Amino acid sequence: MSTKSLPFNKEKIEEIVKEYPTPFHIYDEKGIRENARKLLKTFSWAPGFTEYFAVKANPNPYILKLFAQEGVGGDCSSYPELELSRRAGITGEKIMFTSNDTPYQEYQAARELDAIINLDDITHISYLEHHAGLPEIVCFRYNPGPLRQGNEIIGNPREAKYGFTRDQLFEGYKILRDKGVKRFGLHAMVASNELNGKYFVETAEMLYELVVEISQQLGIRFEFVNIGGGVGIPYRPEQKPVDLEAVSKGIKEAYERIIVAADLAPLKLYMECGRMMTGPYGFLVSRVLHEKKIYKDYVGLDATMANLMRPGLYGAYHHITVLGKENAPAEHLYDVTGSLCENNDKFAIDRKLPETKPGDLVVIHDTGAHGHAMGFNYNGKLRSAELLLREDGSVKQIRRAETLDDYFATLDFEGLSSF
Numbered sequence: 001m002s003t004k005s006l007p008f009n010k011e012k013i014e015e016i017v018k019e020y021p022t023p024f025h026i027y028d029e030k031g032i033r034e035n036a037r038k039l040l041k042t043f044s045w046a047p048g049f050t051e052y053f054a055v056k057a058n059p060n061p062y063i064l065k066l067f068a069q070e071g072v073g074g075d076c077s078s079y080p081e082l083e084l085s086r087r088a089g090i091t092g093e094k095i096m097f098t099s100n101d102t103p104y105q106e107y108q109a110a111r112e113l114d115a116i117i118n119l120d121d122i123t124h125i126s127y128l129e130h131h132a133g134l135p136e137i138v139c140f141r142y143n144p145g146p147l148r149q150g151n152e153i154i155g156n157p158r159e160a161k162y163g164f165t166r167d168q169l170f171e172g173y174k175i176l177r178d179k180g181v182k183r184f185g186l187h188a189m190v191a192s193n194e195l196n197g198k199y200f201v202e203t204a205e206m207l208y209e210l211v212v213e214i215s216q217q218l219g220i221r222f223e224f225v226n227i228g229g230g231v232g233i234p235y236r237p238e239q240k241p242v243d244l245e246a247v248s249k250g251i252k253e254a255y256e257r258i259i260v261a262a263d264l265a266p267l268k269l270y271m272e273c274g275r276m277m278t279g280p281y282g283f284l285v286s287r288v289l290h291e292k293k294i295y296k297d298y299v300g301l302d303a304t305m306a307n308l309m310r311p312g313l314y315g316a317y318h319h320i321t322v323l324g325k326e327n328a329p330a331e332h333l334y335d336v337t338g339s340l341c342e343n344n345d346k347f348a349i350d351r352k353l354p355e356t357k358p359g360d361l362v363v364i365h366d367t368g369a370h371g372h373a374m375g376f377n378y379n380g381k382l383r384s385a386e387l388l389l390r391e392d393g394s395v396k397q398i399r400r401a402e403t404l405d406d407y408f409a410t411l412d413f414e415g416l417s418s419f
């Protein structure tokens with residue numbers, strides 16, 4: 001069984017909370033940079049290998065800029081995400097625009113940035129052409145439907161709203177070819193939080209085979225395949241991270257066997273992971289407000305599901321460390337809750353922890369992706385700050401906490417008196 005480590009200790013957090021009150025998310029810059037470098041190195045054999053960070057996982061401009069510095073691009077699916085990327089210095093073909101049910105204004109914005117547009121549906125070819133003009137390079141998202149098994153979070157591809165059917169791919173690329181488009185990409189994303197590396201090798205294989213078939217049938221030349229995101233992380237201490245070395249090796253073998261053999265090399269390899277890029281390097285720090293003993297024992301935090309929705313939404317496991325009690329025996333059974341008037345506002349149910357008291361500082365692990373980003377304001381809960389633990393040990397606030405004025409900003413109290 002592996003253990004979950006922290007890039008800081010209790011003393012460091014006690015120093016930080018003097019300036020930034022709990023709750024907050026804190027991200028480990030060193031961890032994020034080292035992981036990104038390792039990923040790029042692992043796939044350095046692949047022509048033009050690019051990781052497009054899924055902006056939705058952690059839409060903070062400092063995180064995006066840090067990635068831009070490491071050579072990582074941005075995978076966007078909305079206008080605000082495009083704008084965030086632009087402001088963080090990610091532009092042009094370092095942006096992949098993978099959206100669905102897309103408003104045309106967003107296609108126009110993506111075109112203005114010269115982003116790579118990944119179409120979700122065959123009807124979007126004429127929609128894009130009509131509203132924004134066809135770009136020089138176009139990618140389609142493939143949904144293999146019954147030809148492929150999905151996994152728990154993303155579901156069975158046949159039930160997924162995304163992408164083109166197999167037949168539509170052939171039809172769609174033919175339309176593009178006949179309209180004079182010269183550069184082509186093919187994308188699929190059929191897994192989420194998947195810890196089995198074989199899955200990604202199979203996705204690459206599936207796309208490589210399709211590239212061969214479509215190229216031969218239509219006489220077009222593909223520039224890249226994008227195997228999507230969905231690489232899982234070990235939320236539980238007993239889980240192991242995906243062996244990316246093995247994934248890389250498996251994909252390389254498929255590339256040589258399928259693409260090189262069909263004389264279609266070079267074909268670039270793209271990926272658009274969110275979770276594995278920032279997830280393990282983020283931590284929600286919160287203080288215990290209350291201890292409650294009724295039919296069960298509860299520990300009530302000053303954070304809520306509004307700061308981290310995954311446990312309440314999917315029953316997802318997030319590891320919890322009580323600072324300063326790392327080595328105490330975990331022999332008390334608690335539900336760890338927030339204060340929302342919703343009984344699913346629980347960070348953990350029946351979790352064994354050391355005896356925990358009001359005032360204790362608690363760290364919830366692996367909140368760097370789909371954590372703060374999924375936050376909301378229900379029950380008047382204000383969104384927390386985000387901090388970056390720099391490589392030199394200093395702390396930079398990269399998003400301040402919301403205030404009551406932020407929460408009320410869209411309301412018109414002046415109008416009340418004459419109402």
Ligand SMILES: *Cc1c(COP(=O)(O)O)cnc(C)c1O
Nearest residue numbers: 054098229230231272273274275
């Ligand atoms: C959510 C999403 C990603 C990132 O998924 P992770 O599980 O965070 O890696 C990538 N691409 C698309 C199209 C997505 O919707």
